Structures are given as C-alpha cells and as structure tokens.
Amino acid sequence: MADAIVYGCLFALMSMGLTLTYMTTKVPNFAHGSFVTVGVYLAFTLYHFENISAYYSIPFSFLLVGVTGVAMYRLVLRPLAGRGASLVSLMISTLAVDVAFFGIFGIYSDLLSNNYKVFTSKFFLLADSDTSIFG
Numbered sequence: 001m002a003d004a005i006v007y008g009c010l011f012a013l014m015s016m017g018l019t020l021t022y023m024t025t026k027v028p029n030f031a032h033g034s035f036v037t038v039g040v041y042l043a044f045t046l047y048h049f050e051n052i053s054a055y056y057s058i059p060f061s062f063l064l065v066g067v068t069g070v071a072m073y074r075l076v077l078r079p080l081a082g083r084g085a086s087l088v089s090l091m092i093s094t095l096a097v098d099v100a101f102f103g104i105f106g107i108y109s110d111l112l113s114n115n116y117k118v119f120t121s122k123f124f125l126l127a128d129s130d131t132s133i134f135g
Contacts (some may be wrong), residue, residue, distance in 0.1 A: 012125065014032070015037070016034075017032060018032045025073065026096070027087065028091055030074065030091065030094045030095040030098045031094045031095070031096075032129060034097070034098050034101035034102065035065050035099070036065070037105060038061075038064060038065055039061035039064065041108065042057060043057040043061050044121070072094075076094075076097060077090055107134070109121040114131055
C-alpha cells in the first residue's frame with residue numbers, strides 16, 4: 001500500500017513538472033521523462049560511490065535537472081523558436097533530445113557496469129536508502 005502511494009506521488013510530481021514546462025514554453029516536451037532519469041541517475045551515483053542517501057541527494061538532483069532543462073531550452077528550443085519554427089518542429093526537437101538522452105543513459109550505465117563493476121546500473125532501486133518512520 002505504501003509503495004503505491006509513493007509511486008502515485010512520484011507520478012504526480014512528474015506530471016506537475018510536465019504541466020509547468022508546457023505552460024511556460026507552450027511546447028509539449030517529450031524529453032521530460034529523461035530529465036527525471038537524469039536526477040535518478042545522479043541520486044544512484046551519489047548513493048553508490050559516495051554513500052549519500054537518495055533523500056540527501058534530492059537538492060543536487062533538482063539542481064542538475066533544472067540546469068539540464070534550462071540548457072535544453074537555451075540550446076534547442078529558443079534558437080528554433082527564434083527562427084520561426086512551427087510547434088511541430090519544436091515538439092520533434094524535444095523528441096530528438098529524448099533520443100540523445102536515451103543514448104547517453106545507455107553509455108553511462110555501460111560505463112558503470114564495465115569500468116566500475118556496478119552491475120545494478122541498468123536496473124536498480126534506491127530502496128536500500130529508505131528510512132522508517134515509527135517502525
């Protein structure tokens with residue numbers, strides 16, 4: 001039951017971020033899920049290499065994801081919009097960014113598993129760093 005509540009809250013947070021992105025840029029961002037994955041991989045990396053709990057890495061993840069989102073806007077969306085690109089072109093550009101992120105995640109997980117022998121980098125849970133409140 002508690003896991004379902006946690007997952008539901010995570011989906012609510014992700015959908016709020018997607019809604020805020022759409023409200024500010026007026027472009028549906030297909031790379032939004034990849035931004036979430038950037039934060040999760042940062043939390044995983046800090047947990048695995050520095051023994052920092054996933055909960056303590058939340059501010060770092062938010063900061064990195066925010067910088068990533070601003071970088072995508074400034075490097076991809078704003079120049080295309082400045083050239084008069086259509087809404088469809090902007091949506092496709094966010095899809096291209098998502099495909100690039102997908103490749104980067106594959107490279108990073110292969111790097112972790114091949115060079116650092118972190119074999120859980122392709123499928124992992126951060127439940128090991130969970131805490132218990134009132135038992």
